[in-house]
Amino acid sequence: MRASEQDGTYPRPILRRERWHSLDGVWDFAYDDEGAGEREAWFAEGAADAFDRRITVPFPPEAPASGIGETDPHRVVWYRRGIPHTLLAAGDGDRALVHFGAVDHRAKVWLDGRLVAEHTGGHSPFTADVTDALRPGADEHVLVVRAEDDPADLAQPRGKQDWQDRPHAVWYDRTTGIWQTVWTETVTAQHITDLAWLPDPARGVLAEITLAETPGAPLAVDIVLSHDGEVLAESTTTVRTPRSRVDLVVPALRNGIDREDLLWSPERPTLLDARVTVRDAATSTVLDTVDSYVGVRETGVGQGAFLLNDRPYYVRSVLNQGYRTDTHLANAGTDELRREVELIKAMGFNAVRIHQKAEDPRFLYWADRLGLLVWGEAPAAYEFGPYAVELFTREWLELVRRDRSHPSIVTWVPVNESWGASEIPHDAAQCHYSLALASLTRALDPTRPVLSNEGWEHTDSDILGVHDYSSDPDELTHRYGDAAAFDAVLAGPGPQGRTLAVTRRQTERYAAGDAPLMITEFGGLSLRADADDFSYTRTSSDTQYAALLGDLFAALRSSSVVAGFCYTQFMDTAQETNGLLFPDGSPKLPLETIRRIVTGEKEAAATPAD
Secondary structure, eight states, rough: OOGOOOSSOOTTTTOOOOOEEEEEEEEEEEEETTTTTTTTTTTTTTTGOOOOOOEEESSSTTTTGGOOOOOOOSSEEEEEEEEGGGGGGTTOOEEEEEEEEESSSSEEEEEEEEEEEEEEEESSSEEEEOOOOOOTTSEEEEEEEEEEEEETTTSSOOBOOSSSSSSOOOOOOOOOOSSSOOEEEEEOSOOOEEEEEEETTTEEEEEEEEEEEOOSOOEEEEEEEEEEEEEEEEEEEESSSSEEEEEEEEOOGSSSHHHHHHEEEEEEEEOOOEEEEEETTTTTOOOEEEEEEEEEEEEETTTEEEEEETTTOOEEEEEEEBTTTTBSSSOSOOHHHHHEEEEEHTTTOEEEEOOOSOOOOOOOOHHHHTEEEEEEEEEOOOOOOHHHHHHHHHHHHHHHHTTTTTTTTTEEEEOOOOOTTTTTTTOOHHHHHHHHHHHHHHEEEOOOOOOOOOOBBSSSSSSEEEEEEOHHHHHHHHSSSSSHHHHHHHHSOTTSSSOOSSSHHHHHHTTTTTOOEEEEEEEEESSSTTTTOOOOOOOOOOHHHHHHHHHHHHHHHSSSSSSEEEEEOOOBBBBBBOOOTTTTOBBOOOOHHHHHHHHOOOOOOOOOOO
């Protein structure tokens, strides 16, 4: 199966192999409120009795889908399961790997009683090479995971997970421990550990390849790029270091006629298939083969607009918390993820902002394949200091590295609403932190716009994102109707009472058209909410809801200066009832009505009867 047409079950769609097995399912489980697990060696072979519960992975213990559904805070949890030897077979120099999509927040992993991995970062992936820990002659191996997630540690990146015992305002129940897929993979000793694509619509693709080991002898790396079975480009490169860059020229991209058919966009999400093979250069023995895909497109800003493939592109986005009733931060699988992308597009949006989490890569695959722009964000901490900076920066580096090859990702958002840096205008250290994150992100990925702080208090953002929850359409028109109107807003306190630009550079970039204005959170309307629910504006009937929704969208679309928007939000989430969908995924208005409101399209005229 070509990587561009996979079914979305493989947990790492950009780097796909055939020999893998999911470990999702029922595991043994235990809480460790007394912190006794390591002292009593719960990771040892004879410690099965310490695990007094069963949990369905990858659902967190707080989520009903886990089979536990207990939302009280527990700082430390343990997991245990047996793995048949056939799933970890590593003969003739092969290596047995166990991959973890995400474990919140700090993880230790043992295999057959031996520590094989440690990782910090609740949203970023990690891998344990368990080969040397395999017990010789065993028919089954025992995998044990300890996860620590301190709800009182505000330096820890937590996003929308509540630090209080019970959810309040816009924060939700915690997600502790394993919440993305765990899977095994058998590879050769010399294999590809990371693969990144940097497309250039004018000429081709640059591939960045990372190998597991420094080559002892020259290796050959073969890359074949194709579309619908037709080879577009191929290359063979001799490699002598663990990291290499291969420049792959695609002649068809230099032909102005063919070029448009090969570019990726929401309207035409063209994906090119790629196969990468590593061989011994002397003997041609194949060491590793992976399948991948590339979306050739270019993003940027200029002339007061967001640019896609060097043309102004109006962004119609919706905020998605990625938090689901039954699974919390986890998800029910590829079908649910595909359905979410399809629903977002059916409602007339061409973009989504995943809010305060790094979504499952399989969601990004469906966004790549079906055509949906994605703003990449990360969970924030709630206090500032050296430790918080260290934790977030490390995790952000891992997430940008994980997702940088997805064509759907078009913007990076390391900071939202000054969360974790609440004194940016007044504290030099926090201001430098915002500036540094933006610059660091550009250093890692110079191909996408970056927001130094989403919503307000921008220091050096490529897009001037403004959050405005006014329920008065006339007020939105007064603020954003034209450039003169917004200049007055930019000069004074913003709509939430916060300064929008805290550096002269930011103000100058907006004035020059190099940082277009987008209203990146607005709306937040609730339909028939209960008294304890959270929303920005309540409506009492379908008619009132539809009318106000339409007027708010129309006010922003009519602006001559707004380059795009993001509506809050996709679906009712926990006590936040400001979604366009109810918690069960049913729309509050007919999808056709929502689409017309979002896009401004007129209702199709009735066809005269014959």
